[in-house]
Each structure stands twice: as C-alpha cells, then as structure tokens.
Amino acid sequence: MRIAELGQAIGQAVEIEGWVVGLRKSGGIRFLALRDGSGRVQAVAREADLPQDVWERTAECGQETSVRVTGTCRADARAPGGVEVDLRGIEIVGVSSDYPIQPKEHGVDFLLDNRHLWLRADRQSAILRVRHVFMHAVREWLDREGFIGADTPILTPSACEGTTTLFETTYFEQKAYLSQSGQLYNEALAMALGKVYCFAPAFRAERSKTRRHLIEFWMVEPEMAFCDLDGCLQTVERLLSSALQEIARRCPDELRLLGRDPSEVQKVQPPFPRISYDEALKILDEEGLGIPWGEDFGAPHEAAISKRFELPVFVHRYPTQAKAFYMKPDPDRPEVVLSADLLAPEGYGEIVGGGQRIDDYDLLLQRLQEHDLPVQDYEWYLDLRRYGSVPHSGFGLGIERTLAWVLRLEHVREAIPFPRMLYRLRP
Ligand code: 4AD
Numbered sequence: 454m455r456i457a458e459l460g461q462a463i464g465q466a467v468e469i470e471g472w473v474v475g476l477r478k479s480g481g482i483r484f485l486a487l488r489d490g491s492g493r494v495q496a497v498a499r500e501a502d503l504p505q506d507v508w509e510r511t512a513e514c515g516q517e518t519s520v521r522v523t524g525t526c527r528a529d530a531r532a533p534g535g536v537e538v539d540l541r542g543i544e545i546v547g548v549s550s551d552y553p554i555q556p557k558e559h560g561v562d563f564l565l566d567n568r569h570l571w572l573r574a575d576r577q578s579a580i581l582r583v584r585h586v587f588m589h590a591v592r593e594w595l596d597r598e599g600f601i602g603a604d605t606p607i608l609t610p611s612a613c614e615g616t617t618t619l620f621e622t623t624y625f626e627q628k629a630y631l632s633q634s635g636q637l638y639n640e641a642l643a644m645a646l647g648k649v650y651c652f653a654p655a656f657r658a659e660r661s662k663t664r665r666h667l668i669e670f671w672m673v674e675p676e677m678a679f680c681d682l683d684g685c686l687q688t689v690e691r692l693l694s695s696a697l698q699e700i701a702r703r704c705p706d707e708l709r710l711l712g713r714d715p716s717e718v719q720k721v722q723p724p725f726p727r728i729s730y731d732e733a734l735k736i737l738d739e740e741g742l743g744i745p746w747g748e749d750f751g752a753p754h755e756a757a758i759s760k761r762f763e764l765p766v767f768v769h770r771y772p773t774q775a776k777a778f779y780m781k782p783d784p785d786r787p788e789v790v791l792s793a794d795l796l797a798p799e800g801y802g803e804i805v806g807g808g809q810r811i812d813d814y815d816l817l818l819q820r821l822q823e824h825d826l827p828v829q830d831y832e833w834y835l836d837l838r839r840y841g842s843v844p845h846s847g848f849g850l851g852i853e854r855t856l857a858w859v860l861r862l863e864h865v866r867e868a869i870p871f872p873r874m875l876y877r878l879r880p
C-alpha cells in the first residue's frame with residue numbers, strides 16, 4: 454500500500470515498500486521514518502512485541518535502505534498524515550550505508566553533483582510533484598479549450614529566437630540546431646488546426662549564469678489562428694490562473710512545505726494588470742532605474758516593475774528593435790510591436806513571452822532580411838503568408854520560471870529534475 458493511502462487503512466494490516474529516511478532509537482523502541490514517493494510515515498518497532506531477528510534487523514537500516522515493512526496501521530493525531538504503523542516485520546530489499554546526503558546543511562554544488570540522490574529529499578520531490586500537476590493541468594485546460602497538442606521538431610535547420618543562442622549540432626552532412634522554440638512550426642500547425650500547442654524542451658546556448666536561466670528548459674507554446682494580441686493575453690491569464698488553481702487544490706501540503714500559502718496561489722485570477730513598455734519606463738524612472746527608450750529590461754528592471762503589482766503584470770508594446778523578427782508592428786505605432794511579456798511578482802521576472810505575429814508577406818520578408826536571416830531557410834514559413842494568411846498570435850510559458858515563482862525557489866535549477874546550466878551538464 455502506498456503511504457498516501459494509509460489513512461484509509463486504520464486498524465488494518467499493511468505492507469509498505471519504501472526507503473528509510475532515518476532511524477531513531479529510544480530504549481526498547483525504534484522509530485523508522487519511511488518514505489515511498491507518495492508520502493512519509495513513521496513505523497514504530499517495540500522490542501517487547503517482536504521476534505529477536507526482526508528487532509535486530511530494524512537496527513541495520515542506514516539512511517536510504519530500501520525495505521518492505523509490514524505492520525498495523527494506527528491513527529495518531531500528532532503524526533503527519535494522521536497515521537503511524539506498528540511494525541511487525543521488516544525485509545531489507547537493498548542496503549545503504551554512508552549515504553552522501555546527510556540531514557544537515559550541504560553546499561549547493563555538492564547537492565547538484567548528487568542531484569540523482571538529492572531528488573529524494575522531501576523538498577525536491579514536493580517540487581517535482583507540483584511540476585507534474587502543473588504540466589498536467591496546463592494540458593487539461595488547453596484540451597478543454599479545443600487546442601490540439603501537436604509536436605514540433607527538436608532538430609531544426611534555422612533559428613526562431615535569434616542566432617546568438619543556437620545550440621549547433623550536426624545532422625549527417627548538414628548543420629542543425631536544437632530547437633529554441635516550436636513557434637514557427639506551431640504557426641504552420643495553427644493554419645491547419647486552428648488552435649494548437651506544443652509542450653517540449655527548449656534549448657538556449659545562453660552564457661548567462663543567473664537564477665533564472667537554464668540551458669534546457671520546458672515551455673508550453675499555444676498558437677491561435679484568427680487571434681489578436683488581446684485574445685492572446687486573455688488566453689495567457691486564463692491558462693495560468695486555471696493551472697495554479699489546480700496546484701492549490703491538489704498540492705496544498707507541498708505548497709506549505711515549500712513556504713507558499715495555497716490561498717496566495719488561489720488569488721492569482723484574471724484579469725492581470727496590463728501596462729505598456731512606455732508606462733514601464735516611467736516606473737523605472739521613478740525607481741531610479743531609468744533606461745533609454747528602445748532597450749530591453751534586465752532582471753533588476755523587471756523586479757522593480759513587478760514590485761508595483763500583486764498579480765503578474767503584462768508589459769505590452771515593446772520597441773520593435775528589441776524584439777524578435779516575427780512580431781507584428783502596432784499599426785498605430787510601427788516603432789512598437791504587438792507583443793507582451795508577463796512578469797511574475799516578487800522579482801521572479803518574465804515567465805511568458807508572446808504576441809501577435811506578422812501576417813503580411815512583404816513585411817515578413819523585409820524583417821528576415823533586416824535580421825540577416827537566410828531567407829531560403831524560411832521559405833516554408835513565408836508560405837504561411839502566401840497561402841491564406843490570417844492574423845494569429847501565440848505565446849510561450851516557461852515551466853521552470855513559473856514554478857520558481859509559485860514555489861518561491863531561490864533558483865530555477867530546482868524546478869527541473871536534472872538541470873542543464875552554463876557550467877553543469879552532469880549528472
Ligand atoms: O520569451 P521567449 O524567448 O519566447 C519564445 O521563445 C517565443 N517563441 C514563444 C512563443 O511565442 N511561442 O521564451 C518564452 C518563455 C520565457 O518567458 C521564459 O519563461 C522561458 O520561456 N525562458 C526560459 N526559462 C528558463 N531558462 C531560459 N534560459 C529561458 N529562456 C526563456
């Protein structure tokens with residue numbers, strides 16, 4: 454029986470398969486803390502009640518020994534989960550001694566070197582449970598709204614998000630790159646299916662060593678035909694809010710363990726505030742962080758802007774020069790694009806980027822040339838503007854950045870099982 458289900462087995466004989474988190478001895482009683490991935494429970498062994506061999510075996514359980522424990526489940530109001538198990542038998546499945554991660558403070562480099570073991574810690578497995586629920590809830594919402602999950606390639610011949618962060622690889626005799634974003638392919642799929650999304654890893658060879666940058670991260674990217682910037686932003690806020698409500702409902706214990714009150718997560722409801730890039734510059738001026746018009750924000754700027762809001766805030770209409778080649782200029786003000794970034798509260802920075810795409814053939818061709826991109830590689834993408842072009846929009850939501858905010862993580866590296874960072878490819 455899984456530990457999470459023990460509450461339904463009060464008074465019954467149970468068998469638990471799991472790992473020993475710790476062993477505490479107190480005279481003729483031994484307390485074994487057990488975990489099995491679903492939860493934690495304490496098994497209590499009493500010398501007076503047990504055959505000698507069983508009693509002796511309970512002392513052989515070093516941290517992370519894997520065991521099969523049998524016993525009787527008993528309600529205990531003081532215990533986490535409300536139950537304890539009176540141990541009757543124990544089988545050692547796999548021994549463990551000198552486990553490297555001790556119940557004390559370790560440096561983060563040591564923990565990252567031992568990421569394959571660190572994952573077993575309460576905090577880390579709680580993060581991964583929330584990650585799972587979040588990703589599942591995102592897919593469920595998109596499915597309910599009529600989006601088709603369509604997968605985009607990881608090996609690509611050309612850039613989506615600028616040529617400076619491309620991961621180069623070889624594709625037999627040709628050069629290829631790992632995908633930075635499925636967006637361009639998503640646009641083709643949206644012309645076929647109307648509303649689509651891809652949910653995949655993205656790769657950015659960014660020489661940034663910040664608490665918000667991963668080299669490999671996961672992104673969900675919805676793309677919608679016949680949709681403008683406003684429709685796009687409404688989709689962002691409804692999707693994010695709905696997935697967060699699901700986390701609050703299904704993971705209240707994990708949230709509390711990580712220092713986030715579930716009610717704070719529930720409060721993230723649309724509409725999110727919207728400000729223009731120009732309004733954001735005014736805030737930055739007031740905060741003594743002014744930048745010249747046209748420049749993109751860095752982490753301190755995003756933190757200063759988001760500090761003014763309780764909810765995530767959309768910053769829209771960025772300067773055309775600061776943004777990707779495919780973004781549609783505002784017809785009323787071509788020096789800005791119909792794009793928006795969603796900035797998370799509490800200084801966690803940009804978690805979503807998106808907007809309306811150029812739907813005009815001539816303008817798209819001009820932009821490709823201005824950005825020095827090899828037009829022949831984008832002929833297929835130009836076809837989407839040759840054959841029945843429509844206004845369309847979409848966005849990318851970064852899973853780890855969003856989780857880092859919701860779970861109050863110090864660094865995005867904890868929001869993915871095996872982080873890939875500037876100086877870390879192992880384990
Ligand atoms: O703003 P970005 O670069 O947008 C795109 O890739 C678009 N093509 C998406 C689209 O419109 N379909 O990335 C989107 C999001 C960011 O807001 C951030 O959450 C996340 O992806 N992200 C990263 N997360 C972790 N580490 C990095 N290095 C990231 N770069 C982007």
Ligand code: MG
Binds near residue numbers: 803805806
């Ligand atoms: Mg962005």
